[in-house]
Amino acid sequence: MTDSLSSRLSQVQSRLRAACAAAGRADDAVALLAVSKTFPAADIRDLFALGQRAFGENYVQELQQKCEALADLAVEWHFIGPLQSNKTRVVAERAHWVHSVDRPKIAERLSAQRPDALPPLNICVQVNVSGEDSKSGCAPEEAMALARAAAAMPRLRLRGLMCIPEPTEDAAKLAAQFAVLRRLRDQLNAEGLALDTLSMGMSADLELAVSEGATLVRVGSAIFGDRHYSH
Numbered sequence: 661m662t663d664s665l666s667s668r669l670s671q672v673q674s675r676l677r678a679a680c681a682a683a684g685r686a687d688d689a690v691a692l693l694a695v696s697k698t699f700p701a702a703d704i705r706d707l708f709a710l711g712q713r714a715f716g717e718n719y720v721q722e723l724q725q726k727c728e729a730l731a732d733l734a735v736e737w738h739f740i741g742p743l744q745s746n747k748t749r750v751v752a753e754r755a756h757w758v759h760s761v762d763r764p765k766i767a768e769r770l771s772a773q774r775p776d777a778l779p780p781l782n783i784c785v786q787v788n789v790s791g792e793d794s795k796s797g798c799a800p801e802e803a804m805a806l807a808r809a810a811a812a813m814p815r816l817r818l819r820g821l822m823c824i825p826e827p828t829e830d831a832a833k834l835a836a837q838f839a840v841l842r843r844l845r846d847q848l849n850a851e852g853l854a855l856d857t858l859s860m861g862m863s864a865d866l867e868l869a870v871s872e873g874a875t876l877v878r879v880g881s882a883i884f885g886d887r888h889y890s891h
């Protein structure tokens with residue numbers, strides 16, 4: 661096993677513990693999702709041996725290949741990338757979680773295609789908290805209706821909300837975007853939905869996300885190193 665994977669994983673785990681302590685939250689209040697997109701299945705195998713169980717993928721074909729290559733391991737697979745409606749079946753059959761549900765059609769297809777032999781698929785509604793046109797995610801005004809609809813779908817289990825904020829050096833602006841997601845979660849819970857997940861924070865901003873209430877951070881490059889895209 662490469663020392664660098666193991667030492668980078670421990671560094672991220674200590675950053676996470678320190679962020680929880682600084683925010684007055686319990687040590688285990690925030691789950692770590694290792695975002696393995698573009699990295700080989702062998703890296704996942706190494707991290708699994710170190711105790712990491714949850715891995716995130718962005719591309720359907722890559723998810724499928726890695727599930728097949730690692731079928732002997734009890735990996736918890738999270739799909740976190742943009743999802744086209746003609747590719748939902750593989751995700752419904754392979755993933756334990758989908759963080760990127762951003763329109764009713766995707767939720768409907770995932771629910772219809774989730775195999776009966778598996779437990780309901782855990783999902784998060786992805787919200788565009790920055791208002792940038794190019795970003796995926798539903799508008800904050802649409803999130804409540806989409807969350808209510810998804811919560812009622814038989815083969816889905818609505819767990820919470822996810823966002824990818826607009827990158828900015830301005831910590832206050834970033835914190836404000838995370839806070840949009842937290843307030844939406846609070847509103848939905850006030851209506852009686854029991855959302856336990858705020859999926860926000862990545863390699864560069866996990867501390868800020870934890871201080872704004874993240875319960876799951878999605879960390880790629882800080883664990884795996886720099887990505888080289890071949891897509």
Ligand SMILES: *Cc1c(COP(=O)(O)O)cnc(C)c1O
Binds near residue numbers: 695718862878
């Ligand atoms: C790639 C990716 C991440 C991880 O980003 P890093 O900056 O490498 O930590 C997190 N979330 C999503 C949705 C991603 O696509």
